[in-house]
Amino acid sequence: MNHNIAIDGPAGAGKSTVAKSIAKELHYIYVDTGAMYRAMALYLLRKGIDPKDSKQIEEACEIVDITLDYVNNEQVVLLNGENVNGLIRTEEVSAMASESSKNGKVRERLVSLQQALAKRTDVVMDGRDIGTVVLPDAFLKIYLTASTAVRAKRRYDELKEKGTDGISLAEIEKDIEARDRQDMTREISPLKQAEDAILVDSSALSAEEVVEKIVSLVKDNYKE
Ligand code: DC
Numbered sequence: 001m002n003h004n005i006a007i008d009g010p011a012g013a014g015k016s017t018v019a020k021s022i023a024k025e026l027h028y029i030y031v032d033t034g035a036m037y038r039a040m041a042l043y044l045l046r047k048g049i050d051p052k053d054s055k056q057i058e059e060a061c062e063i064v065d066i067t068l069d070y071v072n073n074e075q076v077v078l079l080n081g082e083n084v085n086g087l088i089r090t091e092e093v094s095a096m097a098s099e100s101s102k103n104g105k106v107r108e109r110l111v112s113l114q115q116a117l118a119k120r121t122d123v124v125m126d127g128r129d130i131g132t133v134v135l136p137d138a139f140l141k142i143y144l145t146a147s148t149a150v151r152a153k154r155r156y157d158e159l160k161e162k163g164t165d166g167i168s169l170a171e172i173e174k175d176i177e178a179r180d181r182q183d184m185t186r187e188i189s190p191l192k193q194a195e196d197a198i199l200v201d202s203s204a205l206s207a208e209e210v211v212e213k214i215v216s217l218v219k220d221n222y223k224e
Pocket of ligand 1: 011012033034035038094097098101127128129
């Protein structure tokens with residue numbers, strides 16, 4: 001039996017921070033599927049491909065190679081063999097990833113890679129369609145969310161800490177709302193809570209509290 005854990009939710013809900021800690025605690029592999037869509041987006045940006053040009057995107061899908069590697073337990077995304085971890089967290093890549101991930105061919109390619117990874121080993125996988133499409137038989141499904149204001153503030157603090165200023169809290173909130181709308185209303189695999197997913201609202205919780213809650217849900221499920 002697989003013991004895969006699926007964590008879905010909107011941007012900034014804390015999925016990756018929480019998923020990483022859970023994977024460490026349970027000795028699972030952490031799979032950040034958003035990083036794969038971001039690597040694809042980086043490729044399209046570099047090639048100057050319009051995110052609305054589905055023909056060109058589909059052609060790109062045929063030739064681009066996106067793989068995951070693990071170095072000291074850290075996920076490394078390889079775009080045609082190049083480690084792009086340090087290049088995929090910009091607002092430009094975020095917006096392009098949200099736009100290009102609507103494309104069915106992009107999803108097909110990346111979903112099959114994600115399913116192959118989860119077959120090999122127990123994973124904590126986070127994204128938008130993990131519980132609904134990628135791992136419908138996951139051992140535990142979590143839908144992690146938080147209010148838009150809280151998510152924007154977290155992103156703002158994160159950018160400030162990195163020393164990347166110049167973008168206001170109001171602008172970040174607007175970007176987050178736009179991405180939510182795009183991710184939740186697209187035709188293929190929109191972001192939504194799977195019927196059998198447990199809703200966790202992290203607005204008033206610390207990352208540690210969310211981890212504790214999910215780890216205890218995993219342990220309860222093992223007992224059943
Ligand atoms: O989780 P993230 O913010 O790194 O994801 C970037 C974008 O990729 C997000 O706006 C939508 C897309 N994505 C997706 O469509 N499906 C996933 N499983 C993960 C991300």
